[in-house]
Amino acid sequence: MKTRREFIKISALGLGGVAALSSISPLTRGASAIEKLLGLNRNKPRIVKRVPSYCEVCFWKCALWADVDDSGRVVNLTGNADDPHCNGRLCPRGTGGIGMLYDEDRLKKPLIRVNGENGQTFREASWEEALDLVANKLKEIADKYGPESIALFNHGSPGHHLGHLLKALGSDNIAAPSYAQCRGPREVGFEFTFGTGVGSPEPTDIRDTRCLVLIGSHIGENMHNGQVQEMSDAIDRGATIITVDPRFSTAASKSKYWLPIKPATDIALLLAWINVLITEELYDKDFVEKYTTGFDKLKSYIRPFTPEWAYGITTLEPDLIRKTAREMGSAAPAVIVHPGRHVTWYGDDTQRARAVAILNALLGNWGRRGGFYFKEAKPLPEYPTPEYPKPSWSWKDVTNDKYPAARLSVSNALIDASIHSEDKPARIKAWLVAGTNLPLTIPQKDTLEKAFQDIEFLMVLDTMPMEITGYADVVLPECTYLERDDDIRNEPHRELNIAVRLAAMEPMYDTKPGWWVARELGLRLGLEKYFPWKEYREVIEWQLSQIGTSVDEMQRLGVKKFEGRKTPLYAETPEDYQFKTPSGKIELYSEQLESMGFDAIPRFTQHPEPPEGYYRLIYGRAPMHTFSRTANNPYLVDLMKENSVWVNPRVAALWGLKNGQYVWLKNQDGVVSHFPTKVRITERIRWDSVYIVHGFGHHDKKLSRAYGRGANDTELITRVSVDPLMGGTGMRGNFVTFVTENPGKEVVS
Ligand code: SF4
Known part of the structure; x- marks a missing residue:
């Protein structure tokens, strides 16, 4: 049976320009075929300029130089040597980022869903027509149900531009699956312990560590550039690597200890490690005394959780648990129990992240060389625009306080709020989706499918015809990061630094930058006061001028470092350090969690086991x-x-x-x-x-x-x-x- 929003599998339209390329056998469709077709296989292209940018193949945001040849095409990407995210070296994916640009399957023109004789399909449209349609639909829905009924799902920079549009319209229902499907629990777990989350890049001082513990974290496969480089250097210097993983990962192969843990039992191991550190007095006593609260309660709570207790749960030998805890203790404070990145595993993930945080605190590594440094970002003023209207409700109301510690919007809650039922009418009626392929990101496909059928409008902004575009009413083709100016990167790091992303070449096909799309929609929705600039370069220039630099200078540098950190890199005067928790200390025992009805110290619970033959x-x-x-x-x-x-x-x-x-x-x-x-x-x-x-x-x-x-x-x-x-x-x-x-x-x- 055909549904209202049928997934469009193949469109005869919207693929203009592909025919010539699609005749190439898939077997020959490698980089060389593309290079040949685009005339990029010359031995020595004549480079006429290099343009600074930062990579968008993943969100580590390595700064790079794009070499442009005399025909105006980007022909090569190299890391910016001054960039602390990459130190001049891109990972294989970053170098291959050029493939995003020349992928002949890219979205090339705006597409509009139409009902045809043979079912639903897309037809190509002009930008004018597609943007008018989107703006009219958004206006109609905002007028009928309120602007809050429009939600944005996003990942990466186009999300920032559409987020500005949505907030200007009056909705704060903006979700990134990277929160509820990836790293949210570690942020919350660390916040309850240290008062601050971890963020990206993680402030792990791997380059100076003596012991790195990876628990379900796959540095090397999870190719976050600077981190991989620092880990490789640490190994060369003789640092001990301890990897906990049911799989002999790349990291495990570089480790002194591999702990092939039974999946779903990590909290038991973490409690046993805490037990050894405390009972053998391997923890950092001065640090714990000065900076933590709740140690006595933790000490008495942890007593039964011995390595022998954990053995029956994790299948890890007690001796191995003791040995690895001692390695950590002897390396402290230059030791890191890595917070991980994709940590949404068994539902008790915030508590597992808290156990990791407590272990780190006992090792006294917060704000210490070889542990966690204090990261800091170069303050960068926002381009001045009027205050956003205050939404009358937001994602917090949708969840009804179901997730009391959620700091950011939970994508699944917004999806649930898009599904209509007799007793619970849908509150979300339209979706904007930018840079995230929800069908391959969100679990429980049935729920997602229901939401697709119930929402009244779906617009997708992407560079590629990802599965999500098959559900869209309107698909807008974004140009790749190499073809657009974009936000200044000012991520926190050891040194204050910024990097710019400037367009290295004109957008190919009929594609446009995310900022342009957001502005054009804003103008059509009567929100011109939020978009007082014409080109994003004006925004960049203004922001740079506020911090004493300019586009001209950044074109030469790509990355600029600044003096004047407000906090020291390490806790040089530890007595004065105040954590941003209610007590001002690291909370080993969380009264805050207790008062909310949750465990004040993490607890191990059994999770379902595979049925026979699974x-x-x-x-x-x-x-x-x-x-x-x-x-x-x-x-x-x-x-x-x-x-x-x-x-x-x-x-x-x-x-x-x-x-x-x-x-x-x-x-x-x-x-x-x-x-x-x-x-x-x-x-x-x-x-x-x-x-x-x-x-x-x-x-x-x-x-x-x-x-x-x-x-x-x-x-x-x-x-x-x-x-x-x-x-x-x-x-x-x-x-x-x-x-x-x-x-x-x-x-x-
Ligand atoms: S780690 Fe690799 S893919 Fe990610 S931003 Fe850096 S170079 Fe690009």
Whole structure:
């Protein structure tokens, strides 16, 4: 049965200009084919200018130089040597960022959904027509239901521009899945402990550490540039690496200790480590006395949680738990228990992050060399615009205080608020989506599908025809980061610094920058006072002038460092340091949490185990891809075109699986992966789990290289355990089994 908003799989229209390229065999569609077609394969292109930018292949934001040749095309990207995020070196994905620019599958023109004879399709439209349609729809919905009924889902810089538009219109319903689906719990867990979250880049002083503990954190596969470089240097200097992971990850292979923990038991290990540090008096006594509160309560609470207790839960030998705790104790304070990044696993994730924070506090590493430094950002004034109108309700009202510690909007709560039922009419009626591919990001596909059917309007702004565009009423093609001016980067770091992103070439096809789209919509909605500039360069120039520099200077430098930190990098006068908690101290025992009805100290709870014949689905990252974002990038597909499922040899033998054999994965609720994935038999995974890299298994044919390649983990995540504190969606409680015969699904050869 056709639904109101039918997913548009293939559009005969909207693909203008692709025909010539699509005749190339997928096998030859690598970087070289693209280079050849675009005339980029000259041995020595004549570089006529280099333009400063920062990378958007992931959100580490490494500053770079884009080399532009005499035909006006970007031909090369190199890291900016003055940039603390990358130290002059881009990761493979960053270098391959040029593939985003020349990917012939890019969105090229605005598209509008139409009902045709053969069902729904897109037709190409002019910008004028598409923007008028979007503005009229938004106005109609805002007039009828209030501006708050419009929500924005976003990731990256276009979200900032559309966020400005939405706030000017009167809505604060803005959500980034990176909060509830990724790192929100660690921010909240650290805030309850230290009074501040972790942020990005994490202020981990890895370059000077003597011991780095990674618990479910995959530096090396999670290729956050500066961090990887610092870890590599730390290893060369002889730092001890301890990796806790059910999988022998790249980081585990570089580690002195690998702890192949039974999944879902990490809090038990963390409590046992805390137990050893306290009972063996390995913690930093001066630090704990000066800066923490609640130590006595923690000490008495932790007594029963010995390594022997944890052994029965985690399957880790007590001796290994003791040895690794002693390594941490002897390296302290130059030791880091990394807060992790993607931490939404089992629903008690904020409490697990708090256990990590408490462990760090006992090691006395907060504000200490080789531990966590005090990060600071160069203050950058916002371009002056009038105050935003105050929304009459926001995402907080939608959640009804269900997630009392959520500091940012919870994407799933906004999705739930978009679904209509008799007893609970939908409050959200329209979505703007920018730079985030919700179908491959949000678990519980059925809920998302319901929301797609119930909302009255959906606009997508993206560079690529990601699956989300198939649900849109209007698709607006954004130009890539190399083709646009954009916000100044002023992320906190050791040194105060800024980086600029300036357009290195004219936008290809009929694509436009996110700031331009936001402004054009703003003008159509009568919000011109919020967009008093014509070009974003004026905003950048004004901001730079406020901090004593200019576009001219930044064109030469790309990155500028500043003197004048307000806080020291390390706690030089520790006696005076005040934490931003209610007590002014690090809260080992949280009275705040207790008063809210939650555990004041983290507690281990059992999580569901895989049923017979099923294995826990663990997913992660590969160094050459950023989620689903890069799965079609011609350069990066050359490095890795599909994912495989890691299977322990014992399990493979049980199932008679062979290396390289394609299988479908079926989850505990009977959902079978759209596409098959290759079996990789390896001792590097525990027998109770399987592992795949996230971001593959695209089912939109417009992504010609990514279509049908590998299994999509998100579609197999039909159960989530929601974090009661901040609404994070724990996604590691799903189990899969193997389907070896084709269950009637399409296979892409
Ligand atoms: S880590 Fe790599 S992909 Fe991410 S911003 Fe830096 S160079 Fe780009």
